[in-house]
Amino acid sequence: MQYILLGTVMFFIGRSILLGDTPSNADYFAQILIYTIVALGLNLLLGFSGLVSLATAAFMGISTYGMHILMENYEVNYFLAALIVLIFAGGLGLLVGVLSLKMQGIYLAIATLFVAHVIGELFRSFEAFNYGESARISEITFFGETSLSGYAQDDRIYLMGIVAIGLILAFVVIHNIVKSPSGRAFMAISRSYHAALAMGISVRRYRLLAFMIATIFAAFGGILYLTYMQSTGSVDRNWNLELSLILLAIVVVGGMKSLPGMLLGAAIIIGIPEFFFTPFEEFLQGFGPLENISLRGFDDIFTGLLIILTILFYPYGAIRIISRLKHTVQSKFQNKPSKGGDAA
Amino acid sequence: MDISTIIQILFNSLRTGSIVALAGLGIVLIYRTSKATNFAQGSIGTINAFVAGYIAHATGLSIWTSTLIALGTAFLTGVIIDKLFIRPAGRTASPVNKQILTLGIILILTGIMNMNIGILGDLFTPRYPEQFISSSERVMILGRNIQWNTIFIVALSIFLLSAIFLFIQKTRWGLAIRVTASNETAARLMGVPTKTVTMIAWAVAAMLGTIAGIALAPRAPAGLNPGLLIGTQVSAFFAAVFGGFQSFFGPVFAAYIIGFLLSAGRYGMSSYFGQPSIIADLIIYLVILIILYFKPFGIFGKAPERKV
Numbered sequence: 015m016q017y018i019l020l021g022t023v024m025f026f027i028g029r030s031i032l033l034g035d036t037p038s039n040a041d042y043f044a045q046i047l048i049y050t051i052v053a054l055g056l057n058l059l060l061g062f063s064g065l066v067s068l069a070t071a072a073f074m075g076i077s078t079y080g081m082h083i084l085m086e087n088y089e090v091n092y093f094l095a096a097l098i099v100l101i102f103a104g105g106l107g108l109l110v111g112v113l114s115l116k117m118q119g120i121y122l123a124i125a126t127l128f129v130a131h132v133i134g135e136l137f138r139s140f141e142a143f144n145y146g147e148s149a150r151i152s153e154i155t156f157f158g159e160t161s162l163s164g165y166a167q168d169d170r171i172y173l174m175g176i177v178a179i180g181l182i183l184a185f186v187v188i189h190n191i192v193k194s195p196s197g198r199a200f201m202a203i204s205r206s207y208h209a210a211l212a213m214g215i216s217v218r219r220y221r222l223l224a225f226m227i228a229t230i231f232a233a234f235g236g237i238l239y240l241t242y243m244q245s246t247g248s249v250d251r252n253w254n255l256e257l258s259l260i261l262l263a264i265v266v267v268g269g270m271k272s273l274p275g276m277l278l279g280a281a282i283i284i285g286i287p288e289f290f291f292t293p294f295e296e297f298l299q300g301f302g303p304l305e306n307i308s309l310r311g312f313d314d315i316f317t318g319l320l321i322i323l324t325i326l327f328y329p330y331g332a333i334r335i336i337s338r339l340k341h342t343v344q345s346k347f348q349n350k351p352s353k354g355g356d357a358a
Numbered sequence: 359m360d361i362s363t364i365i366q367i368l369f370n371s372l373r374t375g376s377i378v379a380l381a382g383l384g385i386v387l388i389y390r391t392s393k394a395t396n397f398a399q400g401s402i403g404t405i406n407a408f409v410a411g412y413i414a415h416a417t418g419l420s421i422w423t424s425t426l427i428a429l430g431t432a433f434l435t436g437v438i439i440d441k442l443f444i445r446p447a448g449r450t451a452s453p454v455n456k457q458i459l460t461l462g463i464i465l466i467l468t469g470i471m472n473m474n475i476g477i478l479g480d481l482f483t484p485r486y487p488e489q490f491i492s493s494s495e496r497v498m499i500l501g502r503n504i505q506w507n508t509i510f511i512v513a514l515s516i517f518l519l520s521a522i523f524l525f526i527q528k529t530r531w532g533l534a535i536r537v538t539a540s541n542e543t544a545a546r547l548m549g550v551p552t553k554t555v556t557m558i559a560w561a562v563a564a565m566l567g568t569i570a571g572i573a574l575a576p577r578a579p580a581g582l583n584p585g586l587l588i589g590t591q592v593s594a595f596f597a598a599v600f601g602g603f604q605s606f607f608g609p610v611f612a613a614y615i616i617g618f619l620l621s622a623g624r625y626g627m628s629s630y631f632g633q634p635s636i637i638a639d640l641i642i643y644l645v646i647l648i649i650l651y652f653k654p655f656g657i658f659g660k661a662p663e664r665k666v
Contacts, residue, residue: 125647
């Protein structure tokens, strides 16, 4: 229920950005929501099962290019194409997981690094993927009548609505997984690998499940990216190792094992560089000697430092700050009457 | 297929294998001494290769001198990363957390390579550095012109790798590395300066990565660029897993095998099947993954003991 509220609030924020002075910022806002969805899946893998995947961005790329090929070349219906892409992503996740999870957990990162590298090269080698460059789709047709083009403002508000619905859906699905018996198994694995094994939990099976879910969520995020941006994105600028690391950063900085933390993490990692660094750069350029200054590269350094500082000093992530704050405020209010004596 | 083609493939694979072996040995050194799978190995090598390329370009010094200077900066990079990021994590951080730390380091290094402030913008401009030996210097081997540079890279790598093996096997410091690798706590209790050992491991790994980067850059498709060593790093990790993280020799041997398979596979794929060479890479890596499915700790590795 709270997730529906959250999604609705996000939709209205997005809508007001679209109707406001700088509608171009809505792209970044949509990115925050989409990366939140992907991070929710990745959180199950990293936070609950202690596995690192470096192919998240590549899986998003597969789903955008897959949707593009299915919809433009084979004229498949939007929903059917989405379903095919999700099933394909799940199958691919299963394959990579089966081949790499026999080994220690750290090997999954190596296997996914390889998967991401090969997928990127495949995109660059074949014409069907436009040699890795971004390709636009003409428009999206729902139920054969409503078509959304992504240029008109009204359509963009609809598209933002679809992204927000996707966000609600992702939150609800992950919430149910985490609260189910499988979720308790994940929690047990995350606390102690050996204890979970001794309790009779098939660690390998659950790790495989977590990796598949993370892959499917990445593909879902890719579908929403294609839906909102109406473009596949390019291998070099979008679906590279850097984005996989940024998604990892969202999970780490937001707070592993926390669901709302993902939204907070995405807002910090994507939002702060986009909404604060750029104006700051323009502000600096206003001074005479600094007019050619460029803050390029600072966003990556910011993200990298945040990852390292979070791991070193604040392993529970930014969401813990909020719950701590809540706790302090509550205890203050509860203590005050007893201390002062005069509560009325 | 005539003899000269075979010679060509052989030298290509030796060259690829040498570069992968250099990067791979660095990864294994770090894994063994600080229990971290260092994903930043490629980025560390690339950023210092940029330094060499810039010095040669800006001051007109030969690539040899610039390489020596870059090795100095690589040493510093390794020490700084160990001191600032890896040591504070200490032994308490889990392997996954250390993995994430190295991923954070990649982001920081990528950010620095994208920076455009003052000298940095010029420093990190993509360019093609010179080869160690000019490409016009060639030698005829069984009907094939082979660049002296290729032979030099292979010889240099084999020399460096043997020197490191001898160092690890024969010297007191090598013994310190080996005991730190086998059990850090016991080594520290016995008076081995494990912190210094770990620091040296990071510095040496950074230097090995830098040599790999400088050797690769002149003939890489995009020259010196932030993604220069990504492919090499993938191969190096595969070599490390395939040869077994538990041995120093296995990964180097596996690197040459992978180098040979890649060169032969790419040649065969493009000349006999007319497909992009990436298909060959895909098939070779998949076969390695399937081999690893049955031998999870590599061809030379043994299963590590686990304690609860």
